[in-house]
Amino acid sequence: xxxxxxxxxxxxxxxxxxxxxxxxxxxxxxxxxxxxxxxxxxxxxxxxxxxxxxxxxxxxxxxxxxxxxxxxxxxxxxxxxxxxxxxxxxxxxxxxxxxxxxxxxxxxxxxxxxxxxxxxxxxxxxxxxxxxxxxxxxxxxxxxxxxxxxxxxxxxxxxxxxxxxxxxxxxxxxxxxxxxxxxxxxxxxxxxxxxxxxxxxxxxxxxxxxxxxxxxxxxxxxxxxxxxxxxxxxxxxxxxxxxxxxxxxxx
Ligand code: 13P
Numbered sequence: 001x002x003x004x005x006x007x008x009x010x011x012x013x014x015x016x017x018x019x020x021x022x023x024x025x026x027x028x029x030x031x032x033x034x035x036x037x038x039x040x041x042x043x044x045x046x047x048x049x050x051x052x053x054x055x056x057x058x059x060x061x062x063x064x065x066x067x068x069x070x071x072x073x074x075x076x077x078x079x080x081x082x083x084x085x086x087x088x089x090x091x092x093x094x095x096x097x098x099x100x101x102x103x104x105x106x107x108x109x110x111x112x113x114x115x116x117x118x119x120x121x122x123x124x125x126x127x128x129x130x131x132x133x134x135x136x137x138x139x140x141x142x143x144x145x146x147x148x149x150x151x152x153x154x155x156x157x158x159x160x161x162x163x164x165x166x167x168x169x170x171x172x173x174x175x176x177x178x179x180x181x182x183x184x185x186x187x188x189x190x191x192x193x194x195x196x197x198x199x200x201x202x203x204x205x206x207x208x209x210x211x212x213x214x215x216x217x218x219x220x221x222x223x224x225x226x227x228x229x230x231x232x233x234x235x236x237x238x239x240x241x242x243x244x245x246x247x248x249x250x251x
Pocket of ligand 1: 009096168172173174175176211212213214232233234235236
């Protein structure tokens with residue numbers, strides 16, 4: 001039985017003090033989530049990671065939004081895995097569509113990051129999803145399949161057992177145009193099939209999230225889908241009331 005996961009991606013939002021306040025306020029929510037066998041987490045900016053990690057419930061997942069695949073070196077503006085580990089951060093998003101669009105994050109680069117993360121026993125949250133043009137041309141599965149195959153190239157079952165995959169159709173991110181539950185389930189089931197082809201039965205243990213305009217009002221419908229194991233939420237994860245609403249509606 002896969003444990004449900006609610007992960008907030010704060011993107012480039014919140015000053016450190018705001019992130020800290022949220023972390024403290026979320027403490028009882030983590031207690032509540034644990035009772036219902038749900039994992040709760042947030043992905044703050046790099047600058048807020050240390051204080052949030054320090055202030056939140058020890059069972060709350062605190063993820064970086066990105067990471068470099070090299071441990072150190074001449075990579076101006078980047079943060080490495082040992083730097084995250086220094087603060088106890090063991091989760092990182094990889095290949096978010098905003099990074100794919102604005103920062104040339106290719107499947108190949110994602111692959112290097114995922115390999116480096118699993119080598120360090122960290123948990124990658126690998127984001128995949130098609131653009132609006134690809135969706136309209138019926139290319140969703142071809143695009144997502146290539147993202148999964150190339151992003152997870154040369155990995156073995158043992159290395160992906162803790163991996164999380166997030167299906168986020170680009171056209172649904174921050175647009176209010178969320179994918180129907182039928183689309184979300186169909187694509188998440190398809191991703192599981194691709195994972196099964198690549199890695200065998202471990203695919204049944206890999207958590208697959210849906211992301212894109214998830215709100216307290218629609219989260220329950222997504223999480224009722226058999227292959228949707230949780231949600232990666234942007235806008236609706238920023239305010240503690242809304243974040244609590246997301247949790248309450250999947251309990
Ligand atoms: P929104 O929930 O704001 O659409 O963002 C989704 C997302 O990109 C999460 O990573």
